Amino acid sequence: MAANVLVWIVWVVAAFACLASALAVVSFRNPFFSALALIGNLASLAVLYLLLGGEFVAAAQVLVYGGAVMVMFLFVIAYLGDKTEEAPWAGGPSWQAIGTVLAAGAVLVEVIVAIGLTTGGELSREHHIARSFGSPASIGRLFLTDHLLAFEITSIVLLVAAVGGVVLGHHARAIDSLRLPGPGATDART
Amino acid sequence: MTLFAIGSLGVLLRRSPLIILLSVEIMLNGANLALIAFARRLGHEDGQVFALAVMAVAASEVVVGLGLIVAMGRRKLELDVDKFRTLRG
Numbered sequence: 379m380a381a382n383v384l385v386w387i388v389w390v391v392a393a394f395a396c397l398a399s400a401l402a403v404v405s406f407r408n409p410f411f412s413a414l415a416l417i418g419n420l421a422s423l424a425v426l427y428l429l430l431g432g433e434f435v436a437a438a439q440v441l442v443y444g445g446a447v448m449v450m451f452l453f454v455i456a457y458l459g460d461k462t463e464e465a466p467w468a469g470g471p472s473w474q475a476i477g478t479v480l481a482a483g484a485v486l487v488e489v490i491v492a493i494g495l496t497t498g499g500e501l502s503r504e505h506h507i508a509r510s511f512g513s514p515a516s517i518g519r520l521f522l523t524d525h526l527l528a529f530e531i532t533s534i535v536l537l538v539a540a541v542g543g544v545v546l547g548h549h550a551r552a553i554d555s556l557r558l559p560g561p562g563a564t565d566a567r568t
Numbered sequence: 569m570t571l572f573a574i575g576s577l578g579v580l581l582r583r584s585p586l587i588i589l590l591s592v593e594i595m596l597n598g599a600n601l602a603l604i605a606f607a608r609r610l611g612h613e614d615g616q617v618f619a620l621a622v623m624a625v626a627a628s629e630v631v632v633g634l635g636l637i638v639a640m641g642r643r644k645l646e647l648d649v650d651k652f653r654t655l656r657g
Binding site for chain 1: 589604605607613614618620626628631636638
């Protein structure tokens with residue numbers, strides 16, 4: 379019983395930390411603080427994954443997102459300096475902001491209704507969860523048997539992304555060496 | 569799902585491309601959380617496998633997006649998506 383209460387408390391804390399840090403990411407003025415808030419968001423999501431039995435996914439979340447992706451984000455933000463500062467809700471005229479909030483709310487309601495309609499009462503029935511659920515061994519077995527094609531396609535996607543990053547960086551360097559004066563001289567790029 | 573809504577709010581409302589990328593990350597994470605929650609509820613592990621695939625796609629998206637932002641920053645362009653209106657080859 380005490381363990382259940384503890385799990386519940388951890389879940390509530392992680393869920394609220396998750397939502398609060400997501401709001402902070404969207405509303406901070408400085409992109410650096412937004413990135414830091416996103417790290418908090420990812421950490422609390424990893425806690426939620428652990429509670430949901432996804433041990434391997436939680437570890438991958440911390441390694442891939444909290445490690446690699448966020449380091450890259452912070453590196454780019456530091457590289458660009460504070461040129462990117464802007465007023466927090468400067469999305470143009472106010473009717474645009476109102477429409478955006480309405481659209482986001484409509485998407486939220488639509489998703490909830492769709493899930494409720496398609497699943498019906500099936501979700502209220504607890505399915506049996508094996509002890510090895512979400513362990514690296516069972517995830518790896520699934521990846522290399524049932525989802526082998528998705529696994530291989532993922533590797534190709536990562537390869538293409540790496541090539542794309544190199545090509546984009548190369549273009550930027552070539553433009554630097556041309557010493558173009560600014561936005562007016564874009565035609566000389568090719 | 570609320571996470572997804574907040575992320576889409578950020579994508580639509582902010583003008584800095586960096587913040588937009590961060591908001592896209594939030595949206596992908598919201599989808600990931602839903603996948604893992606339903607995987608747990610329905611007793612399948614396939615949802616977790618798909619969440620890992622989503623993570624790989626998110627990583628590659630970040631690589632390309634940050635490459636574009638760095639290319640913009642090196643050309644001393646102002647980082648404001650409303651000002652990028654023309655495409656030139």
